[in-house]
Amino acid sequence: MTDVERLFRTYNAALVRYLTRRLGDRDWAEEVAQETFVRALRQTSIQNERAWLFAVATNLVRDEARKDVRRRKHLALLAEQERESAVEPEETTLERAQEAAMARKAVDALAERDRLALLMREEGLDYNEIAEALELSPGSVGTTLSRARRRLVESYEALQKSREEREKNAAS
Amino acid sequence: MQHLDEGTIHSWLDGALNAEEAARVEAHVKECAQCQAAVAEARGFIAASSRILTALDNAPRGVIPAAVPKRRLDPMVWRIAASVLVVALGSVLVIRERGIGEKIYTTTESPDTVSASAPPVTVLSNQKPAAAPQSANAGSGKREAGSVGQNRSQAAAVATTPTRVAAPSPASVGGGNAAPRQDLNKAAAVPQVTAQNAPGRFEAAAAGRGSAVPSMDAMADEQPVRVVGRPRALGEKLTLYEVAPGDTVMLAEQVEMELQSVVVTGAGVSLQGATAAAAPEAKRAAKLAPTQDTQRSAQAQAPAPPAVSVSFAQTPDGTATLTWRDSASGKVMRLSGHHTRAELEEIRRRIERARTAAADSVKKDR
Known part of the structure; x- marks a missing residue:
C-alpha cells in the first residue's frame, strides 16, 4: 500500500x-x-x-x-429554497430536510475561521492540528471553538424558534 | 482563582489542556458554582453543535451543478425530430413536384448529415436497371441514412431520372433505436405508399437482398466508422465501432493467433423488410426497409460475399454472424449482430477500412 x-x-x-x-x-x-x-x-x-x-x-x-463565490452562493441559495419549498412525502424526511437547511444557515452564519475550526474539531483534529491547519496560535483555538459553538447553537435555535412561530401562525 | 473563561472550559472539555492546567481547572470547577454552570453550558454547546453539524451530512449531491455528462437521449431526440422534419419536408416537396400519380422518389436528410457525423452517401447508385434493386435490405437502411444525406437537390436530380422509385429509408433516422425509426417510417410511408404499390415493394425487397452488396459497396465508401470504446475482455482485444449513430459494432481480435472476431451489435437498427422497389423499373430499389424486426431478413439468401471464403450463420435470437479469414493477417474474423448478411459485409468493409486508415482520422471523428 x-x-x-x-x-x-x-x-x-x-x-x-x-x-x-x-x-x-x-x-x-x-x-x-x-x-x-x-x-x-x-x-x-x-x-x-x-x-x-x-x-x-x-x-x-x-x-x-x-x-466564483457569488455564483455558488446564488446556486446554494436556490438549492436551499428548493429544498425548503419541496413538499416531502414523509414528515420525517421533511423534518430532516428542514433541520439540514437550518443547520446550513447556522453554519454559514459563522465567521469563516470559527466555522473551519469547528468542523475540523468535529473530525477529531486536536487543538494543535487545528492551529496548524488554520495558522492560529494553539492558545486561541479554545476561544475560537467556544465562540463557534455558542454562535452556531444560538443561531440554530433562533432559526428553530422563528420556524415554530411561522408554523404556529400558519396553523392559526 | 478567577473564574474560568469560556475558551479554557472548552479546551478542558476537549482534552486540550496539559495535565497541570487540567488539574487546576478541575479543582476550581469543583468549588465554583458559577463555573460549574459555565461548564454545563459548554457541554451543552459542544453536544448541540455536534448534533447540528451532523444534520449537514445528508447533503445532497450535485447541489452545485457540475459538468454532468449529457444524457445520450438528448441528441437522439434532436436527431429524430430532425429526421422526421426532413422526411416530411422532402416528401412534401417531392409530391408537390411530381404529383401523386407518379412514382415518387423521396430523399430524406439524415440527421447524421445534419450533424455532420456521417458524410452523405449517395443513395442512388447509378445502377443499371438490370442490376437488381439496390439495397433492399435492412441494413442498408443505415447506410442510406447517411446517404439520405443527399439533399433535396439530389432528390430533384433523381426525380428527373426515368426510373425513380427510391423510397425513403427509415433508417435514415440514423441513429437510434428502433422506435424512432419506426415513427419515421410512418412518416415516410405515406408518400411511398402513394407512389408504389406495397406488395410489389416487398417482393422486390427479397429479391433485392441478393444484389444489395454491390450497391452497398458504393455507399459504404463514405461512411466512417469510429471507435467508441475498448471494453476489456480476457484473451482478446475488443474495439467498439460506431457504424452509424446508435449502431455499435464490436471488433474482437483474439490475442491468440487464431481467432479474430468482429461482433456487431446493432440491435436497434436493423431493418428487416428491406423493400425493394417492386417495379422492374425500380433500378434503385427503394431502400427503405422498414425497421421492424430484423432477424428474418437475415435469412434471406445473402449474396455470395465478394471476398474470400466467408460463411454466414444466424442464431435463433436474430444474431447473424459473418466469419472470414483476414487476408492480411490470416486471422479468422467474426462479425455478428442483428444485421443481414449484406449489412454485415458492408460493416466489415467499413471496419477494415477504418482499421487500415490512419489513426488520426479516427481521432478526428471522435
Missing part, C-alpha cells in the same frame, strides 16, 4: 465529511478531497498529515470559492 493509499484510507471519510459540512454538497466535497490527495501525492514529506490535509482542503475550497 502506497503512502497516499494509506492517507486516503485513513482520512478520506473525515475529510469528505468535513468538506461536505463546509460546502453543503457531497459531490463537490469529494472532488475537493480527491484534489487534496492528489496534492499529497506531490508532497515528499508531510509532517502532520491530518493538519496538512485539512489545511490543503480548506485552501482549495477557499481558492475555488474565491473564483
Whole structure:
C-alpha cells in the first residue's frame, strides 16, 4: 500500500465529511478531497498529515470559492429554497430536510475561521492540528471553538424558534 | 482563582489542556458554582453543535451543478425530430413536384448529415436497371441514412431520372433505436405508399437482398466508422465501432493467433423488410426497409460475399454472424449482430477500412 493509499484510507471519510459540512454538497466535497490527495501525492514529506490535509482542503475550497463565490452562493441559495419549498412525502424526511437547511444557515452564519475550526474539531483534529491547519496560535483555538459553538447553537435555535412561530401562525 | 473563561472550559472539555492546567481547572470547577454552570453550558454547546453539524451530512449531491455528462437521449431526440422534419419536408416537396400519380422518389436528410457525423452517401447508385434493386435490405437502411444525406437537390436530380422509385429509408433516422425509426417510417410511408404499390415493394425487397452488396459497396465508401470504446475482455482485444449513430459494432481480435472476431451489435437498427422497389423499373430499389424486426431478413439468401471464403450463420435470437479469414493477417474474423448478411459485409468493409486508415482520422471523428 502506497503512502497516499494509506492517507486516503485513513482520512478520506473525515475529510469528505468535513468538506461536505463546509460546502453543503457531497459531490463537490469529494472532488475537493480527491484534489487534496492528489496534492499529497506531490508532497515528499508531510509532517502532520491530518493538519496538512485539512489545511490543503480548506485552501482549495477557499481558492475555488474565491473564483466564483457569488455564483455558488446564488446556486446554494436556490438549492436551499428548493429544498425548503419541496413538499416531502414523509414528515420525517421533511423534518430532516428542514433541520439540514437550518443547520446550513447556522453554519454559514459563522465567521469563516470559527466555522473551519469547528468542523475540523468535529473530525477529531486536536487543538494543535487545528492551529496548524488554520495558522492560529494553539492558545486561541479554545476561544475560537467556544465562540463557534455558542454562535452556531444560538443561531440554530433562533432559526428553530422563528420556524415554530411561522408554523404556529400558519396553523392559526 | 478567577473564574474560568469560556475558551479554557472548552479546551478542558476537549482534552486540550496539559495535565497541570487540567488539574487546576478541575479543582476550581469543583468549588465554583458559577463555573460549574459555565461548564454545563459548554457541554451543552459542544453536544448541540455536534448534533447540528451532523444534520449537514445528508447533503445532497450535485447541489452545485457540475459538468454532468449529457444524457445520450438528448441528441437522439434532436436527431429524430430532425429526421422526421426532413422526411416530411422532402416528401412534401417531392409530391408537390411530381404529383401523386407518379412514382415518387423521396430523399430524406439524415440527421447524421445534419450533424455532420456521417458524410452523405449517395443513395442512388447509378445502377443499371438490370442490376437488381439496390439495397433492399435492412441494413442498408443505415447506410442510406447517411446517404439520405443527399439533399433535396439530389432528390430533384433523381426525380428527373426515368426510373425513380427510391423510397425513403427509415433508417435514415440514423441513429437510434428502433422506435424512432419506426415513427419515421410512418412518416415516410405515406408518400411511398402513394407512389408504389406495397406488395410489389416487398417482393422486390427479397429479391433485392441478393444484389444489395454491390450497391452497398458504393455507399459504404463514405461512411466512417469510429471507435467508441475498448471494453476489456480476457484473451482478446475488443474495439467498439460506431457504424452509424446508435449502431455499435464490436471488433474482437483474439490475442491468440487464431481467432479474430468482429461482433456487431446493432440491435436497434436493423431493418428487416428491406423493400425493394417492386417495379422492374425500380433500378434503385427503394431502400427503405422498414425497421421492424430484423432477424428474418437475415435469412434471406445473402449474396455470395465478394471476398474470400466467408460463411454466414444466424442464431435463433436474430444474431447473424459473418466469419472470414483476414487476408492480411490470416486471422479468422467474426462479425455478428442483428444485421443481414449484406449489412454485415458492408460493416466489415467499413471496419477494415477504418482499421487500415490512419489513426488520426479516427481521432478526428471522435
